[in-house]
Amino acid sequence: MRHLRAAAAVTLAMSVAAGATGCGGGTSSSGGSNESPKTLTYWASNQGPSIEADKKILTPELKKFEKETGIKVKLEVVPWADLLNRILAATTSGQGPDVLNIGNTWSASLQASGALLPWDDKNFEAIGGRDRFIDSAVASAGKEGEPPAAVPLYSLAYALYYNKAMFAEAGITAPPTTWDELVATGKKLSKDGKWGLGAEGANLSNNIHQAFVLGQQHGADFFDASGKATFTSDGAVAAVKQYIDLMAKDKIIAPGNAEYAQNQSLTDFAKGKTAMVLWQAAATTFAAQGMKPEDWGVAPVPVESGVPGTGKNTNSMVAGINMAVFKNSKNIDGAKKFVKFMTSDEEQKLLNKTYGAIPPVKAAQADAAFSAPDLKVLRDTLATSAAPLPQVPNESQFETAVGTAIKELWAEAAAGKPITTETVKARLDKAQQTMQQ
Amino acid sequence: MTAVTTDPQVDKSDRVTSTGTGDARRRLPRIPDRIRRGGLPYLLLLPAVLLELLIHIIPMAIGMMMSFRQFTQFYINNWAGAPWTGLDNYSIAVDFNAPIGEALLHSFLVTCVFTFFAVGLAWLFGIAAAIMLQENFRGRGFLRAVFLVPYALPVYAAVITWAFMFQRDNGLVNHVLHDQLGLTDAPSFWLIGDNSIYALIIVSVWKGWPFAFLMLMAGLQNIPRELYEAASIDGAGIWQQIRKITLPSLRPVNQVLVLVLFLWTFNDFNTPYVLFGKSAPENADLISIHIYQSSFVTWNFGSGSAMSVLLLLFLLVVTAVYLFFTSRGRKGSHG
Numbered sequence: 194m195r196h197l198r199a200a201a202a203v204t205l206a207m208s209v210a211a212g213a214t215g216c217g218g219g220t221s222s223s224g225g226s227n228e229s230p231k232t233l234t235y236w237a238s239n240q241g242p243s244i245e246a247d248k249k250i251l252t253p254e255l256k257k258f259e260k261e262t263g264i265k266v267k268l269e270v271v272p273w274a275d276l277l278n279r280i281l282a283a284t285t286s287g288q289g290p291d292v293l294n295i296g297n298t299w300s301a302s303l304q305a306s307g308a309l310l311p312w313d314d315k316n317f318e319a320i321g322g323r324d325r326f327i328d329s330a331v332a333s334a335g336k337e338g339e340p341p342a343a344v345p346l347y348s349l350a351y352a353l354y355y356n357k358a359m360f361a362e363a364g365i366t367a368p369p370t371t372w373d374e375l376v377a378t379g380k381k382l383s384k385d386g387k388w389g390l391g392a393e394g395a396n397l398s399n400n401i402h403q404a405f406v407l408g409q410q411h412g413a414d415f416f417d418a419s420g421k422a423t424f425t426s427d428g429a430v431a432a433v434k435q436y437i438d439l440m441a442k443d444k445i446i447a448p449g450n451a452e453y454a455q456n457q458s459l460t461d462f463a464k465g466k467t468a469m470v471l472w473q474a475a476a477t478t479f480a481a482q483g484m485k486p487e488d489w490g491v492a493p494v495p496v497e498s499g500v501p502g503t504g505k506n507t508n509s510m511v512a513g514i515n516m517a518v519f520k521n522s523k524n525i526d527g528a529k530k531f532v533k534f535m536t537s538d539e540e541q542k543l544l545n546k547t548y549g550a551i552p553p554v555k556a557a558q559a560d561a562a563f564s565a566p567d568l569k570v571l572r573d574t575l576a577t578s579a580a581p582l583p584q585v586p587n588e589s590q591f592e593t594a595v596g597t598a599i600k601e602l603w604a605e606a607a608a609g610k611p612i613t614t615e616t617v618k619a620r621l622d623k624a625q626q627t628m629q630q
Numbered sequence: 631m632t633a634v635t636t637d638p639q640v641d642k643s644d645r646v647t648s649t650g651t652g653d654a655r656r657r658l659p660r661i662p663d664r665i666r667r668g669g670l671p672y673l674l675l676l677p678a679v680l681l682e683l684l685i686h687i688i689p690m691a692i693g694m695m696m697s698f699r700q701f702t703q704f705y706i707n708n709w710a711g712a713p714w715t716g717l718d719n720y721s722i723a724v725d726f727n728a729p730i731g732e733a734l735l736h737s738f739l740v741t742c743v744f745t746f747f748a749v750g751l752a753w754l755f756g757i758a759a760a761i762m763l764q765e766n767f768r769g770r771g772f773l774r775a776v777f778l779v780p781y782a783l784p785v786y787a788a789v790i791t792w793a794f795m796f797q798r799d800n801g802l803v804n805h806v807l808h809d810q811l812g813l814t815d816a817p818s819f820w821l822i823g824d825n826s827i828y829a830l831i832i833v834s835v836w837k838g839w840p841f842a843f844l845m846l847m848a849g850l851q852n853i854p855r856e857l858y859e860a861a862s863i864d865g866a867g868i869w870q871q872i873r874k875i876t877l878p879s880l881r882p883v884n885q886v887l888v889l890v891l892f893l894w895t896f897n898d899f900n901t902p903y904v905l906f907g908k909s910a911p912e913n914a915d916l917i918s919i920h921i922y923q924s925s926f927v928t929w930n931f932g933s934g935s936a937m938s939v940l941l942l943l944f945l946l947v948v949t950a951v952y953l954f955f956t957s958r959g960r961k962g963s964h965g
Contacts, residue, residue: 278926281706281926281929284706284707285706285707285709287707302703302929303703305702305703305704306703306704306705306706306707307704307707307708308706308707394822395821395822395907395909397908397909447799448798449798449799449817451819451822451823452797452798452819452821452822454907586703586704587703587928587929589703589927589928589929590928590929590930593908593909593923593927593928594928596909597909600822600909601911601912603822604819604822604823604911605823607819607822607823608819608823608824623729626728626729626730627729627730627733627928
């Protein structure tokens with residue numbers, strides 16, 4: 194027994210020591226180094242129809258980069274569902290890739306961890322300067338007033354997709370431009386088992402995106418200037434209620450949409466069961482489901498009144514993917530070179546074309562390929578009427594808390610329970626109180 | 631022990647004449663006599679102890695340390711530097727008048743109700759099937775194999791199939807209940823809203839009962855047939871036989887089975903996560919998902935750890951009380 198105890202004590206002591214030095218290593222790694230200048234590891238987010246497709250798209254580009262610089266890039270395509278947890282694990286252990294993709298709504302949260310290289314003027318200079326990128330995209334790469342935690346790579350925005358045949362059949366000549374028009378149009382279309390608008394009620398992020406845009410239109414931000422949650426402001430409550438009312442009061446969204454979270458609303462659209470959806474770059478999905486490009490039209494997301502623009506007529510969040518560098522990279526110069534390569538005019542045109550996104554690089558955006566009618570709507574939205582989601586460290590908490598509150602409200606609306614200003618406010622109040630920091 | 635404590639004389643002679651042939655013992659690395667006599671069992675235990683430490687004890691200790699710190703996204707890069715907050719995480723978790731504590735309590739109560747029905751029904755189905763398959767009849771082997779299918783399937787594949795079946799508009803469940811049998815006025819929601827707890831119990835029972843069946847079937851094999859013959863000669867009916875012979879004889883099996891089912895079900899993460907995603911409906915907000923959400927979705931690892939420690943303590947206490955009473959009861963029945 195004595196032996197056992199001694200052995201256990203030694204093991205424990207050794208492990209604790211190892212653990213302690215392990216995290217010590219994490220803290221000291223503030224600048225990065227150039228210890229291994231010939232290799233890089235890159236975690237790409239899954240952008241295409243499959244991981245294999247992404248590998249096929251990216252590998253030739255990485256070969257190009259290797260030929261130019263002699264740096265070999267080890268590619269790993271990470272599915273969206275795993276990406277955030279993988280980044281958290283890499284941050285905790287200090288064993289991450291050199292370069293990685295992040296969803297731009299996570300920027301401020303990840304920035305707070307201090308693990309990502311800040312893109313100050315000097316670092317931006319290394320990739321051609323901050324001015325090469327459109328402002329709204331850079332604004333969604335970190336907290337205001339601080340150097341961004343990442344560089345924009347692919348940009349996306351929301352638009353209203355509508356079924357041309359269903360519109361023609363109901364005698365509707367133009368897509369709605371205000372919410373009142375959308376409701377009126379939706380009511381004309383919601384009959385005989387068909388519905389005006391689709392939604393993804395159980396998808397927390399989608400709920401947040403829509404509530405954020407409506408919030409902007411009601412003059413509400415969900416956070417005040419100091420980063421404190423203001424979920425129960427009149428504007429925020431009105432915005433959420435207006436969104437849920439599309440099902441509860443206006444009855445232009447099918448109750449079944451309350452449990453959608455796997456893009457079923459896009460399938461319904463492709464099958465002609467719903468006439469409109471609010472989505473970012475849905476064209477590839479529609480095409481994959483057998484629709485022809487001339488079957489659908491694309492219009493800006495409606496506003497309360499007037500035409501889309503900044504401020505109260507914001508009609509999209511700035512969606513997109515950013516590129517970040519882990520601060521403790523062993524090839525920090527190579528990592529910057531790789532970001533420069535991926536954000537070069539030529540690669541931006543090529544990759545964004547392939548993925549159906551808009552280049553956040555101004556020069557690449559001017560390419561004729563991004564002037565197709567549907568992409569033009571997304572491009573104009575990004576340029577003139579999109580705003581980044583609140584860039585606060587607890588954005589992740591906000592998505593869960595408010596996204597879940599809206600999900601529960603959808604469930605109530607679908608079950609036929611009354612949705613009043615009070616019920617909405619109570620839900621949002623509960624969500625706000627769970628915000629700990 | 632006797633196998634290890636060889637005569638030291640023999641050892642000595644071995645060392646001198648190390649050129650012999652065929653003696654397996656001689657090829658082993660030399661181990662000092664002292665260890666050979668008393669320490670070898672412990673030496674053999676060492677790998678297991680090391681792995682146990684690495685896989686269970688140390689992570690658990692780190693988790694406990696985390697629960698006393700304010701561990702958020704600001705500190706994931708430098709978790710040793712997270713500020714010490716003492717019992718703050720715990721007091722927030724058990725403050726049932728504030729939203730976080732209230733939500734935790736709600737989720738705990740949901741889990742209790744869920745576990746009670748899921749374990750109870752799994753056990754009932756298991757025992758019923760095990761007893762029915764005791765009699766030898768044509769197709770018994772086939773049925774036994776079929777009953778084990780849910781146990782053999784990968785959890786993820788099985789639960790995601792259930793998620794498809796529970797879909798409101800295209801799912802099989804509503805198709806049968808509403809379209810074919812006309813039992814409901816309108817198609818019901820199963821994956822959101824009030825019914826979600828039923829969906830969760832159904833999937834959990836479906837997944838859990840084959841294990842009960844397997845264990846109880848094995849237990850039944852050990853009951854001597856003569857007991858039943860004697861009882862039936864004495865005029866005992868089938869129910870009396872089950873009550874007076876089968877259940878008391880299965881007591882040791884049930885003692886372990888119920889405990890294991892309870893622990894697995896109370897902690898189950900896979901079923902709700904695959905069925906509902908990272909945010910479960912209020913009515914089916916099991917504690918494992920709730921803690922996952924507190925830690926990994928909202929990045930409050932400190933309070934998530936505190937909740938995990940509380941859950942661990944609760945399960946330890948329940949297990950200890952359960953073992954205390956069940957083993958006392960068994961001693962009583964033997965004495």
